[in-house]
Amino acid sequence: MEEILRYFPSLSALQIERFEALKALYDEWNARINVISRKDMDAFYQHHVLHSLALAIPMAGMVAEGDSIMDLGTGGGFPGIPLAIFFEGCNFTLCDSINKKTKVAAAVAEALGLDNVTVVNDRAENLGRSFDWVVSRAVTSLDKMLPWVKGCYDKGVLYLKGGEIDDEIDRCVSRRFFDPRMLSVIDVSDFFKEEWFQEKKIVIIKR
Secondary structure, rough: OOHHHHOOOOOOOHHHHHHHHHHHHHHHHHHHOOOOHHHHHHHHHHHHHHHOOOOOHHOOOOOOOEEEEEEEEOOOOOOOHHHHHHHOOOOOEEEEHHHHHHHHHHHHHHOOOOEEEEEEEOHHHOOOOOEEEEEOOOOOHHHHHHHHHOOEEEOOOOEEEEOOOHHHHHHHHHHHOOOOHEEEEHHHOOOOOOOOOEEEEEEEEEE
């Protein structure tokens, strides 16, 4: 939590309370259903919560009150749950095809009282609706992910990725998944100085 508050000092009392409650909730659920590696739980706030909140920095200048946001491949609720705590006025749909993972995400959202979160156990292409934004965290390569959300967003996609992504972007451009003029890539290390974030990036695609 010290890291969260260092970078986000203006959180409300309710937001702080919810962020503080996350670790115990995931400890409890992870003992029953392993959705986060035991090693990663030792760095839970940095590797999962703060990493998810990297998206909040560019989103703050783009997302409007009432926007709908889908978290594709949410797993146990990342990045969707930290973002739903941060953007209280937006509506989040957390989508994953693996039932045990959505069970955890739904239980955590309910325990936190997140009325702006809906959890769906399905594939994105089966939802039959579009959202203002799609967010996701490294579920697959960019060129594989984008076809899954084709027709699912009206404003843009924000995708957390690690390592070298130039080849993935080149494949997307060659397959005309987006106009390259609508793409930008941000280094997470521009925001967060911890060593773990050095190779982490945010890919932003706008309509």
